[in-house]
Amino acid sequence: MKNFSFQVPTKIIFGKNTVKEIGKEAKLYGKKVLVIYGQGSIKRNNVYNIAIESLKKAGLEITEFSGVKSNPVISHVRAGIILARKSKVDFLIGIGGGSVIDETKAIAAGILHNGDVWDFFSGKSIVKKAMPVLDVLTIAATGSEMNAYSVITNEETRRKNGFISSYFYPKVSILDPTTTYSVPSNYTAYSSVDAICHLLEGYFTHKDNWAPIQDRYVEGLVKTIIEATELILKNPQSYKGRSTMMWAATLAWNGLSVAGVGKTTSPNHMLEHSLSAFYDIAHGAGLSIVLPAWMTYESIKENSKFVQFAENVFGIKTSDKNKTAADGIKAFKDWCQKIKSPVSFSEANLPITELEDLAENALETAKLWGIKGYVKKDIIDIYKLCL
Amino acid sequence: MKNFSFQVPTKIIFGKNTVKEIGKEAKLYGKKVLVIYGQGSIKRNNVYNIAIESLKKAGLEITEFSGVKSNPVISHVRAGIILARKSKVDFLIGIGGGSVIDETKAIAAGILHNGDVWDFFSGKSIVKKAMPVLDVLTIAATGSEMNAYSVITNEETRRKNGFISSYFYPKVSILDPTTTYSVPSNYTAYSSVDAICHLLEGYFTHKDNWAPIQDRYVEGLVKTIIEATELILKNPQSYKGRSTMMWAATLAWNGLSVAGVGKTTSPNHMLEHSLSAFYDIAHGAGLSIVLPAWMTYESIKENSKFVQFAENVFGIKTSDKNKTAADGIKAFKDWCQKIKSPVSFSEANLPITELEDLAENALETAKLWGIKGYVKKDIIDIYKLCL
Numbered sequence: 001m002k003n004f005s006f007q008v009p010t011k012i013i014f015g016k017n018t019v020k021e022i023g024k025e026a027k028l029y030g031k032k033v034l035v036i037y038g039q040g041s042i043k044r045n046n047v048y049n050i051a052i053e054s055l056k057k058a059g060l061e062i063t064e065f066s067g068v069k070s071n072p073v074i075s076h077v078r079a080g081i082i083l084a085r086k087s088k089v090d091f092l093i094g095i096g097g098g099s100v101i102d103e104t105k106a107i108a109a110g111i112l113h114n115g116d117v118w119d120f121f122s123g124k125s126i127v128k129k130a131m132p133v134l135d136v137l138t139i140a141a142t143g144s145e146m147n148a149y150s151v152i153t154n155e156e157t158r159r160k161n162g163f164i165s166s167y168f169y170p171k172v173s174i175l176d177p178t179t180t181y182s183v184p185s186n187y188t189a190y191s192s193v194d195a196i197c198h199l200l201e202g203y204f205t206h207k208d209n210w211a212p213i214q215d216r217y218v219e220g221l222v223k224t225i226i227e228a229t230e231l232i233l234k235n236p237q238s239y240k241g242r243s244t245m246m247w248a249a250t251l252a253w254n255g256l257s258v259a260g261v262g263k264t265t266s267p268n269h270m271l272e273h274s275l276s277a278f279y280d281i282a283h284g285a286g287l288s289i290v291l292p293a294w295m296t297y298e299s300i301k302e303n304s305k306f307v308q309f310a311e312n313v314f315g316i317k318t319s320d321k322n323k324t325a326a327d328g329i330k331a332f333k334d335w336c337q338k339i340k341s342p343v344s345f346s347e348a349n350l351p352i353t354e355l356e357d358l359a360e361n362a363l364e365t366a367k368l369w370g371i372k373g374y375v376k377k378d379i380i381d382i383y384k385l386c387l
Numbered sequence: 388m389k390n391f392s393f394q395v396p397t398k399i400i401f402g403k404n405t406v407k408e409i410g411k412e413a414k415l416y417g418k419k420v421l422v423i424y425g426q427g428s429i430k431r432n433n434v435y436n437i438a439i440e441s442l443k444k445a446g447l448e449i450t451e452f453s454g455v456k457s458n459p460v461i462s463h464v465r466a467g468i469i470l471a472r473k474s475k476v477d478f479l480i481g482i483g484g485g486s487v488i489d490e491t492k493a494i495a496a497g498i499l500h501n502g503d504v505w506d507f508f509s510g511k512s513i514v515k516k517a518m519p520v521l522d523v524l525t526i527a528a529t530g531s532e533m534n535a536y537s538v539i540t541n542e543e544t545r546r547k548n549g550f551i552s553s554y555f556y557p558k559v560s561i562l563d564p565t566t567t568y569s570v571p572s573n574y575t576a577y578s579s580v581d582a583i584c585h586l587l588e589g590y591f592t593h594k595d596n597w598a599p600i601q602d603r604y605v606e607g608l609v610k611t612i613i614e615a616t617e618l619i620l621k622n623p624q625s626y627k628g629r630s631t632m633m634w635a636a637t638l639a640w641n642g643l644s645v646a647g648v649g650k651t652t653s654p655n656h657m658l659e660h661s662l663s664a665f666y667d668i669a670h671g672a673g674l675s676i677v678l679p680a681w682m683t684y685e686s687i688k689e690n691s692k693f694v695q696f697a698e699n700v701f702g703i704k705t706s707d708k709n710k711t712a713a714d715g716i717k718a719f720k721d722w723c724q725k726i727k728s729p730v731s732f733s734e735a736n737l738p739i740t741e742l743e744d745l746a747e748n749a750l751e752t753a754k755l756w757g758i759k760g761y762v763k764k765d766i767i768d769i770y771k772l773c774l
Contacts, residue, residue, distance in 0.1 A: 001564075001630040003402025008395070014647065015390025177388075210627055212614060213635055216607030224599040240597055243388040247647055248600055260401065260634055 002208065002262035007166075008254055010146045014175045014247060016239075019050045019136055022093065023058030025172045029132045030090025032061045036080065036104045038068045038096045042138060045182045051095055051136055063087040065107075068096065071276050071283065072103040074118050074154045080107040081117060084131075091132040098142025098283075101135045105150040105168045108133045121152050121161035123368055130167035138179040140246035141191030141284060143198060143253030145173035153277055158361065160273035161368065175250065177243035185233055189339040190284025191249065192229040196222050197268055197287040198253035204298065204305055206261035214261050219312045221257075224248050229339055265371045268294050271382060274361040279350050288341040289348060292333035293385035297378075299325045345386050355383050389595065389649035394553075395641055397533045401562045401634060403626075406437045406523055409480065410445030412559045416519045417477025419448045423467065423491045424482045425455040429525060432569045438482055438523055450474040452494075455483065458663045458670065459490040461505050461541045467494040468504060471518075478519040485529025485670075488522045492537040492555045495520045508539050508548035510755055517554035525566040527633035528578035528671060530585060530640030532560035540664055545748065547660035548755065562637065564630035572620055576726040577671025578636065579616040583609050584655055584674040585640035591685065591692055593648035601648050606699045608644075611635050616726055652758045655681050658769060661748040666737050675728040676735060679720035680772035684765075686712045732773050742770050 013021055026033060033055065042048040055062055065080050084092070084107055094104030109130040110117030119125035137145045144150070148169050151162040183191070203218045225248050231241030251257075258264050271294060272286035299306040303325035310316040310328020318324045333343050342348035359379040366374055400408055413420060420442065429435040442449055452467050471479070471494055481491030496517040497504030506512035524532045531537070535556050538549040570578070590605045612635050618628030638644075645651045658681060659673035686693040690712035697703040697715020705711045720730050729735035746766040753761055 001402070001627075001634060003405065005398065005400050007398035011392065011394035012646075013392050015388070018390065210631075212611040213608065213631060213638065216611065217604065220603030220607055221600065224603065227599060240388075243647070244597075244600060247388060251600065259399075260630070 001211070001260040004259045006255060006259045008146060008169060010169050011172045012146065012175060012250070013172065015243075016176060016178055018174050018176045019047055019179065020054045022051050022134065022136055022174055023054035023056070023060065025174075026055055026060060026091070026093060026134055027058040029134065029171065031059075032063070032087060032089045034063050034065055034080070034084045034087060034089040034092045034107070036065045036068060036092060036094045036096075036100055036107065038066065038100050040066070041182065042095050045138075045179060047095060047136065047138055047179050051093075055093075063089060068100045068103045070099050071153050071160065071280055072099045072106075074121070074152050077103055077106045077110060077117055077152060081110040084111050089131070091134070094133065094135040095138065097137070097139030098144040101133075101137070101144040101170070102142070102150040102152065104133050104135065105130070105144070106152050109165065109167060118152075118154060120163045120165075121154070122159075127163070127165035127167050130165070133168070133170045134172045135170050136174045136176070136179070137246070139183055139187065139191060140177075140180055140242070140249040141194045143195070143250055145170060145175065146250045146254040149253075151273075158277045159364070160277040161365070162269075175246050177239060177246045180242050180246060181237045183236075185236070186340060187282065187284075188229065188232055188236070189341040190282045190288065192225050192245065192284070192339065193288040193291070193336060193341050194284035195225055195245075195249035195252040197291055199257055200291070201266040201268055202258035202261060202264040203309070204295070205264045205267065206258065207263070208261045211261045214257055214259070215308070218257050219309075221248050221252055222313050225252070226335060233339060266369065267371055267374070270362050270365045270369060270371055271379065273365055274358045275350065277361060278354060278358060281348055281350065285342050285348055288336045289343060289345060289386050290382065292329055292336065292343055293382050295329045295332070296385055297382045299329060352387055355380050358383060388598070388647040391646050393642060393646045395533060395556060397556050398559045399533060399562060399637070400559065402630075403563060403565055405561050405563045406434055406566065407441045409438050409521065409523055409561055410441035410443070410447065412561075413442060413447060413478070413480060413521055414445040416521065416558065418446075419450070419474060419476045421450050421452055421467070421471045421474060421476040421479045421494070422482060423452045423455060423479060423487055423494065425453065425484070425487050427453070428569065429482050432525070432566060434482060434523060434525055434566050438480075442480075450476060455487045455490045457486050458540045458547065458667055459486045459493075461508070461539050464490055464493045464497060464504055464539055468497040471498050476518070478521070481520065481522040482525065484524070484526030485531040488520075488524070488531040488557070489529070489537040489539060491520050491522065492517070492531070493539050496552065496554060505541060507550045507552075508541070509546075514550070514552035514554050517552070520555070520557045521559045522557050523561045523563070523566070524633070526570055526574065526578060527564075527567055527629070527636040528581045530582070530637055532557055532562065533637045533641040536640075538660075545664045546751070547664040548752070549656075562633050564626060564633045567629050567633060568624050570623075572623070573727065574669065574671075575616065575619055575623070576728040577669045577675065579612050579632065579671070579726065580675040580678070580723060580728050581671035582612055582632075582636035582639040584678055586644055587678070588653040588655060589645035589648060589651040590696070591682070592651045592654065593645065594650070595648045598648045601644055601646070602695070605644050606696075608635050608639055609700050612639070613722060620726060653756065654758055654761070657749050657752045657756060657758055658766070660752055661745045662737065664748060665741060665745060668735055668737065672729055672735055675723045676730060676732060676773050677769065679716055679723065679730055680769050682716045682719070683772055684769045686716060739774055742767050745770060
């Protein structure tokens with residue numbers, strides 16, 4: 001194993017009827033709170049009412065900021081910072097999925113920053129302080145509820161960038177699986193692929209030739225997410241499925257899967273961020289397109305880890321390593337199609353006219369994230385496998 | 388899944404040459420520190436020198452308290468509290484294995500308690516505050532470095548009791564696998580069984596009929612600990628083996644294996660604590676005796692989970708469920724014998740004359756811990772399987 005440091009201080013409150021606990025937790029962080037949410041789904045499924053009532057009962061003074069979109073944008077973050085400063089809030093609560101939590105984190109850091117909040121995402125500044133963030137999670141996918149990441153899109157420059165800071169760990173995350181009952185089947189499928197991709201980025205890119213703790217952790221969670229997704233798609237109100245999916249997605253990207261394996265990279269997120277930045281495609285749907293293509297491309301260079309994946313996740317065993325690796329990738333791609341997550345640009349109705357620009361955008365991400373080994377031609381070749 | 392709350396704030400610093408980081412971390416917690424250690428093995432393997440030098444460099448004023456024994460005793464805890472108060476320390480650092488860390492936690496709470504520190508362990512008081520605890524781990528086994536437990540033995544009353552408190556999470560734990568190179572093969576074996584037992588307590592006692600996240604987590608770690616132990620016994624300086632064992636043992640008992648599965652109990656710890664309290668046997672060696680016996684006893688009542696264990700951990704598959712379950716337990720018992728961890732009272736040279744007293748002692752633990760379903764005869768029957 002390689003040296004590492006691990007500390008995830010977030011308090012997780014998980015289970016049925018836990019949304020109403022937000023007030024009790026929140027009042028430890030101040031008097032005035034900015035409550036941030038998205039396009040209003042939390043009003044339709046009653047999460048909004050329960051949370052606001054709990055916060056009012058706890059005596060908190062609430063300012064609301066809504067309209068966060070999937071692939072949250074920097075202009076909206078800036079508007080949130082202005083409102084938060086004007087309202088003199090002490091802390092923030094995001095109610096929603098990963099986009100809402102990511103934006104809440106960005107606002108929490110931006111409030112205390114002398115300069116434009118995009119500075120963090122462009123690599124110009126690092127976060128030196130942030131207001132406390134709490135959240136009520138309503139979509140199981142990104143893991144933002146228990147990690148230090150925030151990903152924001154700059155609509156003007158067509159850049160979707162991420163930033164990592166220990167200040168971004170939420171203080172408290174409330175995970176009530178019943179809040180995800182109303183997530184439609186397409187977003188459920190995209191979310192599953194997102195969580196699986198979080199696990200596989202590290203799994204396929206670490207160079208440790210013996211990492212049984214981390215590899216088994218990943219393989220176990222990938223199998224579990226596949227099973228839970230199928231339960232949910234059969235019955236969207238399967239508590240078994242929704243609860244298992246929710247905790248698995250959190251565990252998929254909280255740092256445990258990569259602690260000790262040394263350097264890992266996120267090439268699939270690199271490739272996907274450009275798709276989201278250009279076409280505003282749902283993140284999980286974008287990953288579902290690039291992941292099988294990237295796996296195919298990489299397995300041609302070196303396939304031992306893809307053989308392990310095929311054997312341990314899909315139970316595939318043939319006498320031919322190349323065939324085993326290819327069968328494993330195909331099994332995963334078939335599964336994405338089975339759950340109706342797109343595996344090509346055409347299935348997602350994306351135009352195919354900007355491969356060069358896309359590749360340049362992805363290369364810029366590669367530079368920012370320190371991902372080596374890809375020149376423009378490689379990236380175009382992978383994108384071509386997505387056609 | 389069942390509702391749960393999860394928060395493990397401990398900062399883990401893992402890897403080669405990390406002991407020297409203790410000073411930098413420690414100085415955040417005060418000026419005066421009580422450094423607690425055991426019988427002197429840390430002087431022989433140089434960990435003491437590196438840690439003390441680092442603490443001095445950081446400008447800390449050090450008081451030392453040594454002599455912690457395996458199965459740490461309350462009289463020594465009391466002596467530590469007196470010294471800590473006299474020295475007016477701000478915080479504590481344990482350097483050693485689980486026994487040292489457990490005693491450090493007990494002293495940290497006892498200093499601030501108006502009354503006898505045994506009150507916590509007898510169930511008379513709960514911990515309401517404690518001084519910060521940091522540690523440098525030198526034996527991979529108990530998981531105390533990333534959990535909220537402390538287990539102390541009262542030599543007078545022959546009680547080995549545990550206490551759990553969120554104040555007992557260490558602030559910082561430094562895990563340098565090379566510090567465990569000098570752990571002898573017998574203690575290495577006991578430690579492996581200890582860590583496996585931590586995983587299996589929850590696995591075999593939870594009642595969730597579908598817990599793929601937690602069950603796969605446990606099965607993966609048990610297989611990993613078995614593999615790592617064999618690497619270490621072949622070569623005590625196998626960094627691969629020692630590092631994998633160290634992180635696996637930490638993950639085995641930090642709450643993740645049972646988060647979400649509902650109520651679990653620790654019947655094997657219940658049975659073992661009496662052995663340690665009566666005969667001062669190494670904890671892992673005691674567990675190695677009772678665990679196969681307990682598994683045999685329980686599998687006769689209901690064997691489905693033992694079938695799963697046999698199949699998923701040892702790859703056993705027969706057409707007869709009873710045979711599969713029995714073969715799995717036998718495979719585990721055989722493995723304990725292979726690594727020379729005792730599986731019977733006679734192998735550990737324990738007397739067999741006090742079964743009644745042992746059973747009564749264990750029943751008292753059952754009462755304290757809320758373990759139901761065992762009367763005296765059951766416990767005697769399980770102990771008889773250990774003869």
